[in-house]
Amino acid sequence: MSATDALSPSKLAALRAVAIVLIPGDDRSPAAESLTDLEDLLQRAATAIGAERASLHNAIAMLPDGVTWDSIGKFADDEPVAFELISTVVAGAYFMSPIVLKSLGYPVGPRSAPPFDLAADELSSGVLAPVLERGRTYVLPDPPEGDPPQAPPRQSSSNPPSLRAGSSLADVVEPRNRREPWSKTT
C-alpha cells in the first residue's frame, strides 16, 4: 500500500472512535480501546481490503460527527453498505490482536504439527465400526458373476426427471454473491 493510500490521522481517528463504541470489553475479552496497538491494527486492516480501500475512504467520510452508540446505530440503518465495510474493517482489526484471539481460545504464533499418534488414537476408538459393518455400497456397472446385486437398485430410464438447464436459482440457494447473509435453518 502506498503512502497515499494510508488512512490519514483524521480517518484513523474516526475508525478508532467507531471501534471503541462497537467493541466494549466484557469479562473475557478486552475492549477495543484497551488495545495499545489498535491504530496499527486498523491501518493494517484498511490495507488488507485491497480494492475496497476507496470505498472505505468514502464510507468514513459519511460517518456522523461524534460517534456514539445511538448515532452509529442510526448510521447502520441509514447507510448499511458503508456501515458493513467500516464494521468489517474494525472487527477485522480487533480480531487480529493476539490478546483478543487468546481470549477466544485461539492459538497464536507459530503452529505445530499434530501429535504423531492422534489419528491412530481416533480410529482405534472403534468409531468406524458402524461404517465397516455396512459392507460395500458402491455400484459396479458390470458386477462379476456371483457378486451381490448392485446397490442401490436402479431407476428405469423410461421416466427420467427433467434435465433441462435454465431457471432461476432463487428457490434453491441464496444469491450468488458469497458475501450475502446466510439463511438460518435452526
Added chain:
Amino acid sequence: MDRESTDVLVIGAGPSGSVAAHTLASRGFSVVCLEQGDWINPGDLPGAKPEFELLIRNTWSWDPNVRGRAEDYPVNVDEADPPPTMFAAVGGSSVIYGAHWMRLLPSDFRIRTLDGICDDWPITYEDLAPFYDEVDRFLGVSGLSGDPAIPKREFPMPPLPMGPAGMQMASGMNKLGWHWWPGSNAIPSWPFKHMAQCVRWGVCERGCPAGAKASFDIGYWPHATGAGAQLVTGARVARVTVNKRGLADGAIWFDQEQAEHRIRAKAVVLAANAVGTSRILLMSDPDGLANSSGLVGKRLMTHPNGCVIGLYDEELETWNGPAGQLMYSLQFYETDPANDFYRGSKWNLMPEPGVLAVLGLFRDLPFEERWGRALHNLSRSAGKALLWYANVDDLPEEENRVTLDPTLADSTGLPAPRVQYRLSENSRRNIRFSIDRMAEAHEAAGAAQTFVGPLIPSGHLLGTARMGDDPRTSVVDRFGRSHDIPNLFIVDGSVMVTAGSVNPTATIAALALRAARHLADTAREQPVAS
C-alpha cells in the same frame, strides 16, 4: 533446446500441465511449458497472516474478476450461476485448492448404461486406476484404506487426524447410519519430497502458508524442471498454430510486456482448464480449432457446492486443519430411485477457522444484537463452526458453455471467455436434497444452530472438450488426442464426459498422466509438423 522450438509444447502449468511436462520430459522429450501466471511464494499467501480474512476479500479472492491481477484473464460471468473460479500461476488453481483427493467411482464412467442418461466414458475405472495409484504415490497422498464405499485403494501416507471436530461429526453420522470416512488429502502426513509437514493452519483453500500441501507448483514442478522441462512464466498463449498439413506446429504467445513470440513444436498439449483450453481453441480458428464436432466449449460442468454450517456448543478447535477434508461422505453418491434426480453428491467436512466468517452468519441480526457486548457472545462461536459442503454431480448440458466475449479483453487485448452456465433442474433438486440432509447430519452431531450457505462458486472446470470414440460426438479420443489434429492433445478436465461428484484433481492428474504416457509410447507413429 530453446524457446523457439521444442518437441512438446505444454500450455498451462496447473495440475495437468505439470504432470504432462514431467512425464514427457522424463521420457526424454524436450518440453516447453507456457504459463500466463508466475510462481507463488508460500510466504506471500494470506493464510498465516492475522488479516487473512480481509486479504481474501479482494487480493486473494478465488474470483479472477475480483482479484484483478494482470496475469488473470477476466471472465464474463453475467450469465453464470455461480461464476467459475480459477487462479493463474505455476500450479494453477491447485495453489488454492483444498487438496481433497478423491477418485471417480466405477459408476461415474457408465451412467448411460446405469441410468440411461448422458453418455458412458470410452474408458472405465479400471483403465484409470493404475494412473490414480501412480499419482497418489508421487504426491504422498494421505488417507485410510478400507472404505467400503469405494474400490480398494491403498494410500502411501496414513490419514491426518480429524480432531475433535471430525470425531463430533462421526458420532452424528453413526447415529444416522450414514457413510463417512476420514479425509483423503493430497497433504502428506510428514515432510515428503519438497513438501513440509502440515501444521494445521486450516486455510488450505487459500494457499498453504507452510508449503505442506501438494499444490502442483510444489508437488510436481520441481521434478518436471529437474527432468529437463522448461517452464516459461508470464507467457499468455494467443493461439495454437496449424500448418498446411493440418498438424499443430506451435503457438503464438505474448509476454508480460506484450511482446509477441512464436514457438514451434512437434506436438502441442493443452492444459489450461476447461475455460482456458476452450478459449485458446476458439481463438485459434474462427470455427474453433479441433472443432469438427461443434462441441468445443460446450457442456461445461462445474460442481456447484451446496453448504450447511453448524455451530456447536462444544470446543471443536476449528482453527485446526486440514481443510483439506476432515472426513467425506458418499452416503448419497449413487442414483437413488427414491429421489427426483439422477446421480448424487460427495460431501466434505471442513473446519471454519475464521472469526469474521462466523460473525458473518449473524449479519441479519439487529444492530444491538450484533455489536457492543453482544459481539463477544457471537464471537465465541468461533472455533466451534463446522461446514458440510456437497459437490453435486453436474450433468453435461449443451447450453452451459464457453465462448469468446465480443468486447471484454484481457491485459494483452485477447478476447475474454464468456461463461454461460445455469444450474440444471437435476442439479437444483440434487442441491436442495443435499442441503436438507447436511442439516440433518449437523443436528445429529449436536449442532446448536445450522445455517444454509450461499451457493459456493466452483473451480472444478470440466467437460468442454469431451473424450469419445466417435469424432462426430467428441473432441478428443480416449487418450486426449484431438480427432481432427492428431498431434494436438488435451489433458485437463475439459475431456471429462461427465463430472461425477468427487473433487476432480486426482482424476485430472491421472488422465494427464495416461495421456502423456500414451503420447510418449506412440511417438514413433505420431504425425508431427516437422
